[in-house]
Every structure is written in C-alpha cells, then in structure tokens.
Amino acid sequence: MTLFNPERRARLNLIRPTARYAMETEVHVYALAIAASVLLSFFPFCNVMLSLCRNVLHWRAAEDAIYLALNDYFPGELASFLKRNLALQGQLQITSMILLLFTANGIFEPLEVALNRAWGVTRNRSYLMNQVIALGMIFLCGALAMLSLMLTALNKEWVGAWNPLGPVQSFLNLLMFKIAAVPISILALFLIYWLLPNRKIPPARVAPTAIFVGLVLEALKYVNLAVTPYLQRKLEHEYFIFRHSVAILLWSFIASMVVLAGAEWTARHGEKDPLPEPLP
Numbered sequence: 587m588t589l590f591n592p593e594r595r596a597r598l599n600l601i602r603p604t605a606r607y608a609m610e611t612e613v614h615v616y617a618l619a620i621a622a623s624v625l626l627s628f629f630p631f632c633n634v635m636l637s638l639c640r641n642v643l644h645w646r647a648a649e650d651a652i653y654l655a656l657n658d659y660f661p662g663e664l665a666s667f668l669k670r671n672l673a674l675q676g677q678l679q680i681t682s683m684i685l686l687l688f689t690a691n692g693i694f695e696p697l698e699v700a701l702n703r704a705w706g707v708t709r710n711r712s713y714l715m716n717q718v719i720a721l722g723m724i725f726l727c728g729a730l731a732m733l734s735l736m737l738t739a740l741n742k743e744w745v746g747a748w749n750p751l752g753p754v755q756s757f758l759n760l761l762m763f764k765i766a767a768v769p770i771s772i773l774a775l776f777l778i779y780w781l782l783p784n785r786k787i788p789p790a791r792v793a794p795t796a797i798f799v800g801l802v803l804e805a806l807k808y809v810n811l812a813v814t815p816y817l818q819r820k821l822e823h824e825y826f827i828f829r830h831s832v833a834i835l836l837w838s839f840i841a842s843m844v845v846l847a848g849a850e851w852t853a854r855h856g857e858k859d860p861l862p863e864p865l866p
Contacts, residue, residue, distance in 0.1 A: 607704075607850045608843055616700035617846060621838035623692035628834055630686040632656075635731065636672055651735045655767070659807065662814050664830050687724065694720035694782065697845075701783040704849040711784050719782065726777055730770045737766040764804075772800035779849060792852055799848040803841055810837060 607613060632652070639648040652672075657665045695716055702710055711719065776796035780789055817836075821829035 603854060604847050604851045608847050612703070613700065613843070613846055616696045616703075617839050617842035619696035620693055620700075620842040621835050623689055623696070624838040624842075625831060625835045627686055627689035627693060630683075630689060631728075632668070632672055634683055634686055635735070638732075639735070648735050655735070658764075658767075659810075660833075661811050663818060664814070664833055667830055687721070690724045691717055691720040694723050697778070697842075698782050698784065700846050701779070701849050702785075704846065705783050705785060705787070705853045707784050709784060723778065723782065727774050730774050734766045734770045737762065768800060768804055771803065772796050775800050775845070775848075778845075779852065795848045795852040799844060802844055802848075806837075806840065806844070 636649060636652055639645050639652065653665075653669050656668050659665075660668060698716060698719070699710055702708075710716070773796075776789075776793055779792035779796055780787055817833065818829065821832050825832045
C-alpha cells in the first residue's frame with residue numbers, strides 16, 4: 587500500500603518527466619556533442635592554465651593547485667598520466683589558446699541548443715551571436731577557474747608558512763580547494779543556466795538548480811573515485827592507449843546529462859509562472 591502513497595506518488599510525478607527527458611535520443615546527442623568538445627578542449631585548457639601559472643605569473647603554488655585539481659577530478663593513474671605529460675609543456679603557446687577558443691565554443695553551441703529546447707525556445711541565436719556569447723562564457727568560466735586556483739595557491743602558501751605536518755598540510759590544501767571550487771562551480775552553472783538560453787530567465791528561477799546540480803557533480807567525483815580502479819581495467823582492455831581519453835569522455839557525458847536534466851526540471855518546475863518572451 588505504501589507504493590501508492592499519495593506523497594510518494596507526487597514525488598515520482600516530479601521526477602518521472604525528467605527521467606523520460608534523459609532517455610530521449612535528442613538529449614543524448616546534445617550530451618555527447620558537449621562531452622566530445624570537453625575532451626577536445628580539456629588538454630588545451632590545462633596547457634594554457636599551466637603555462638599562465640608557470641611562465642606568466644611565475645607562481646609555483648598556483649601550478650601545484652592545478653595538479654591538486656587534477657588529482658581531485660581524476661584519481662589514480664589518469665591523474666598521474668596528466669601530470670606527467672603536462673609537466674612537459676613549455677612556453678605559453680598561441681596554438682593552445684586558439685584550440686581552446688575553438689573547441690570551447692563547441693561546448694556552448696550544443697549546450698545553448700539543448701537549453702533552448704528545455705525551455706521551449708524554438709529559435710536559436712544566429713551563429714555569430716552564439717560565438718559571441720560562447721566567447722564571453724569562455725572568459726567568464728576561465729576567470730572563475732583561475733580564481734579557484736589562486737585561492738588554493740594562497741592557502742597553500744599560508745599553510746606552508748605555518749609548516750604543519752605533511753598529512754595535515756595535504757588535508758588543509760584539499761579542504762581549501764573544495765571550499766573554493768564548489769561555490770565557484772555552482773556560480774559557473776548559474777551563469778550557464780541564466781545567460782545561455784535564448785530568452786530572459788529570472789535569476790531566482792535557476793539559482794536553486796545550479797546549487798543542486800553543483801552538489802550532484804561534486805558527489806559524482808566520489809562515485810568516480812570508487813569505480814575508477816574497475817573502470818580503468820575495463821577501458822584498458824577495450825581501448826588500450828585511448829583509455830584516458832575515453833574516461834574523460836564518459837564522465838563528461840554523464841556530467842552533461844546531469845546539467846541538461848537540471849535545466850529540464852527547472853524549465854518544467856513552476857511552468858505556470860509567466861516568462862519573458864524569447865530574445866530577438
């Protein structure tokens with residue numbers, strides 16, 4: 587009888603449309619396009635950030651913060667692989683910056699179309715306007731990522747001056763990284779939900795979803811930590827030298843699905859409230 591409890595049925599009715607949305611072929615196409623662009627932009631992004639910290643700012647603590655972030659997002663062999671290969675990068679390269687701008691634009695283009703569909707917007711921005719908006723989002727998200735690294739680096743220098751025991755220092759560095767990274771990730775999600783769709787959206791409408799999705803993505807890190815040993819063995823058997831790229835692609839796809847599901851739920855929740863007309 588508890589299966590048909592009215593409260594439980596009401597909760598299921600809230601979730602069921604989002605689950606159906608996540609099973610749509612079109613949504614999978616959007617998520618896969620976003621994940622592929624994340625993979626293409628990931629290494630140029632790391633190269634640019636590392637080169638800025640190493641060759642422009644000459645800030646070793648910020649460089650170490652990048653490696654700390656990589657260990658947090660990609661535990662185990664993948665983090666070691668990334669650190670080992672990024673350490674070979676030299677001066678700031680124009681090629682990496684151009685590739686980053688080009689591939690990062692590829693993230694926001696399908697993301698805008700997917701968000702428009704979720705909000706019921708049938709008219710996308712023109713290609714030129716999409717590129718302008720995408721460029722602005724690249725600089726905004728890049729600035730937020732740099733802010734997170736700077737806060738982590740400043741904390742590392744402060745903790746280093748305090749000179750605690752090694753394990754305590756590592757714990758404090760990781761704690762500060764998470765204190766800085768999680769709110770900044772939530773802010774980036776808020777900006778994406780608010781600015782990217784081709785219509786005016788009240789900020790208060792998307793703020794709770796940005797917080798919830800940000801926390802879900804943070805929780806997925808621990809899922810990744812738990813399944814990485816098993817997943818890496820399987821990917822090594824199936825994909826061999828491409829296993830690390832496939833791992834990034836898979837987790838980017840899952841994260842994209844979570845972000846799109848959050849957009850769908852937000853657009854549907856409170857859908858009786860009037861929204862401004864789509865932008866011209």
